[in-house]
Amino acid sequence: MLQTPSRRHAVVSETRHLLFTVTPGAAWIIVFLVLPSIYLMAVAFMTNGPYGLPQLPLSLNSFEQLAGVGFLGWSPGNLYTLLRSLWQTVVATGLVVLVAYPIAYYITTCRARWRPIMLLLVVVPSWTNQVIRTFGWMNLLAPGTPLSNLAEMMGLISPNMGLYPSNFAVTLGLVYNFLPFMVLPLYAAFEKLDTAQVEAAQDLYAKPVRAFWHAVFPQTLPGLLAGVVLVAIPAFGMYVIPELLGGGKAMMLGNLVATQFSGGSNWPLGAAGAILMLIATFIGLFAMRRIGKRLGGGEEVVI
Amino acid sequence: MRKRTLKRSSLRRALTAFWWLTLIFLYLPLAVVVLFSFNAANSAARLTGFSLRWYHQLLGNEQIIEAFGNTLILAICSSVIALAIGCLIGYGMYRHRHRKLGWLIVLIYLPIVLPDIVFGISEMAFFVQFHRLTGLLQPGLGTMVIAHVTFQIPFVALIVYSRFVGLDPSLFEAAKDLYATPLKRVIHFMLPTLKPALISAFFLSFTLSVDDFVISFFTAGPESATLPIYIWSAIKKGVTPEINAIATLMIGAVALAAMISLVFNRQRKV
Secondary structure, eight states: OOOOHHHHHHHHHHHHHHHHHHHHHHHHHIIIIIHHHHHHHHHTTSEEOTTSOEESSOOSHHHHHHTTEETTEEOSHHHHHHHHHHHHHHHHHHHHHHHHHHHHHHHHHSOTTTHHHHHHHHHGGGGSOHHHHHHHHHHHHSTTSHHHHHHHHTTSSOTTOOSOSSHHHHHHHHHHHHHHHHHHHHHHHHHTOOHHHHHHHHHTTOOHHHHIIIIIHHHHHHHHHHHHHHHHHHHHTOOHHIIIIITTTTOOHHHHHHHHHTTSOOHHHHHHHHHHHHHHHHHHHHHHHHHHHHHSSOHHHHO | OHHHHHTTSHHHHHHHHHHHHHHHHHHHHHHHHHHHHTBSSSOSSOOOOBOOHHHHHHHHOHHHHHHHHHHHHHHHHHHHHHHHHHHHHHHHHHHTTTSOOHHHHHHHHHHHHSOHHHHHHHHHHHHHHHHHHHSOSOSSHHHHHHHHHHHHHHHHHHHHHHHHHTSOTHHHHHHHHHOSSHHHHIIIIIHHHHHHHHHHHHHHHHHHHHHOOHHHHHHOOTTOOOHHHHHHHHHHHOOOHHHHHHHHHHHHHHHHHHHHHHHHHHHHHO
16 A cells, blocks of 8 residues: 555654664663673684783684683683582572572561561662672671681681681672572562462362472462572672682682783683673573463563 | 461461571671771771771771762763663653564663673773773773663663553643643653653662672773772772771661662552
C-alpha cells in the first residue's frame, strides 16, 4: 500500500524523535565504554613494550604469560591465581547461599510491616563504601584481636599470625560483601511462593524434607540462580577484598589484572586476564538466560 | 497456615537465632570502625578510653578536606549529567518500546554487567592513550566524571523507563491535546510526573558515585583523590585511627540515608 505523505512524515518524525532521545546516551556508552573495551581486547594481542605500553607486532605472548610461560620457563603462579579465583568464587557463592536461604525465608515468615525494615537492615551495610567495609574486617581479624586470639586458642592458626591476611579472610570478605545480592532475589522468590503446593504436600503426608525438595525448592530456584549469577560474576573479578584481606598470598584474577596496569606494567598480560573475566561474565549471563527461559520467569528477578 | 504451624516450633526459634547472628555478622565490621574512631590510643587492638582527637585531626588534614571536596564535585557533576542523558534515553526507550531496540537494551546493560575492574582498566587504557595522542582528557576529575556518568546512565534510564511504563498511556495523548508545543509538554506534564523518579535517580547516581572505588581508582589522576581513594592509600601506607574517624562519618551518612528512605517508604504507603 502506498503511504500517504502525512503518514510518511509521521514515521520520519518518530525516527527523528528516537534518534534525538537515544543518541546522546548511546553515543556516550559507545565512545566511553564500548570502544575502550574493544581497545583493551586488542591490547591483549599486542606485545609488551619497554614502558609497559602495548605495541605491535601482534602476538599471543600475553596469553602464554597468563598460562605461566615466562623468561625462566614455566611457572605455576598465574595458574594458581586463576584456580584460586575460581575456588574462592565457588566457596563464597556456596556459603552465601547457605546463609541467605534461611534468612530470606525467615523474612517472609515475619509480619508484613516488619519485612521492608528487615530487608533494609540486610542491605544497608552494602551501601557503605567497599573499602570501609573491608577495612572493618581488617580491624576485626588482625593479630591480637579477640577473634584472632580465639582462633589461636582453638589451634586453628599458628601463634601471632592473626586471621588476616589469609585466604580465609578473603572468603569471609566475599561472603560479607555479597550476602545482600543473594537475599534480595531469594526473598522475591519466597514472597511469590505458592503455599497451596506446600499444603498439598503436607496433606499427602510428605515428610518435611520431602515437602521442601518437591514443593518449596523448585519454586525458589529462579531466584536462587539469579542470586548465584549476581554473586559469582562480580566475585570472580573482585579486586578490593583480596588486595586488602589477602595480603599478596591470596591474589585473585582481579589483582593480577590490576597489577599489570599499575605497578607491574604489562598491559597485554592484564588485558588477557580481563578477556578471561569477560568470557566468564558472558558465560554466566548466557547460562542464566537459558536456565531462566527453561524454568519460566526468573528473568524479572534479575533485571 | 504456614505461619501458625511454624510459630513456636524449634525450627522457628533456630531461624530467629540465625537471623540475629547474621545481623551481628553484617554490622560487626562497621561497629568496630565506629568504636575505634573514638579510641584514645593509637591502636587497633586495644580500647583505652573515649576521645575525639582523631576527629580533630581530620579537620586539620588538608588532604582529607580536598578529597571530600573532590568526592562531592564528582558525585554532583556526574549525577547531573547522567540525569539529563539517562532521562532522554529512558523516555526514548518508552516511547519507542514497540520497535526492535534489542541493541539498545544490550548497550544499556553493558555498564551494569561489566566487571568493575574491566570497566576501570578499559577506561584507563583508553584515556591514557587518548591523552598521549591528542593531549586532551588528562586523567583527573574530568575523566572520573566521564567514567561515573557511564555507569550511572543505565540506572537513571531504567528508573525513568519504569516510571513511564507505570503511567496510563492515555495521559500522553491528553498532554498532547492540552499543550501545543513539545517544550510546554515537557515543562507542564513530563517533569512533574517524573519528579519522584528523577529524585530517586539522582540519589541513586549520587550514592553509586560516592560508593565507587575501583573505577575511580583507575581513572583518577595524581591530584584528584576522592575519599575512598584517600582511605585506600592510607590503609596501604599503614593504618591510622584517622581512617576510622573519616570512615565513621561516611557510615553515618549512609545511616542517615537509610533513615530517610525508611521514612519515605512509610509515607508512600500511608
